[in-house]
Amino acid sequence: MKISGCMTRDVKVASPEQSVRDAAKMMDQLDAGIIPVGESDRLVGMITDRDIVIRGVAQGKGPDTSVRDVMSREVMYCYDDEEVEDVLANMGDLQVRRLPVLNRDKRLVGIVSIGDLARNGETMEAGQALSGISQPGGEHSQTAH
Template sequence: MQLRDIMTNNVQTVNPNSSVKDAATIMKNLNVGSVPVCEGKRAVGIITDRDIAIRNVANNGDSNTPVTQVMSKNMIYGQPDMSDQEAATLMAEKQIRRLPVVENDNLVGIVSLGDLAVNSRSDMEAGEALSTISKPSKPAK
């Protein structure tokens, strides 16, 4: 099955000049841990709850800090014609739970591990991806 068949099409985004508070509010309202960052429809990055905690709060940033200062600019993404198995493998390798779907530089959707899990053919791949993503890291000494 291709990502275009299982992705969420109506994706909430923020623009690079939005505040981290705006991004956090979207995450809270949608019960998600990341929001794509777009200029119009062009995907330019992604901001996660971890980005806000580590790159903003831990560095004495405030709620008005622009998203562009803390977002991940090297966004990992899939394409609509990518298979669900390819997506699960990519998500496991990159240890991500949500995969933005981009076509011609424009955000067209997003796929979560849950989306992969409800597809019976990719159930095993989603489980393997989750086990890889959820491996604990060792604290820096």
């Protein structure tokens, strides 16, 4: 199965110029912990609730701080025509639970999560990816510092 068959479409995108308060409100409304950041029709980053806390609040930055100042700039992504199994393996290796989905023109067309894939019948592969994600280490690990 291709990722396009199980991704979430119509993804809301934050602007790098918006405040982290606005991004947090979007997350609240969407019941999501991550929002792609776009500028001039291009994906330029991702902002997570964790980015707001660690790169914002913990560093003494206020709610009017721009998304650009706390977002993750290095964006890992997948393509909409990739096979689910390949993307799940990549998610496990990268230790991420969600990936933005781009078309081959590198335009954002969706977002896919481990949960999306598990709900679409890929439970064994999703479990294997989650096992990789849960391994010690990685960018967001408490043992990495």
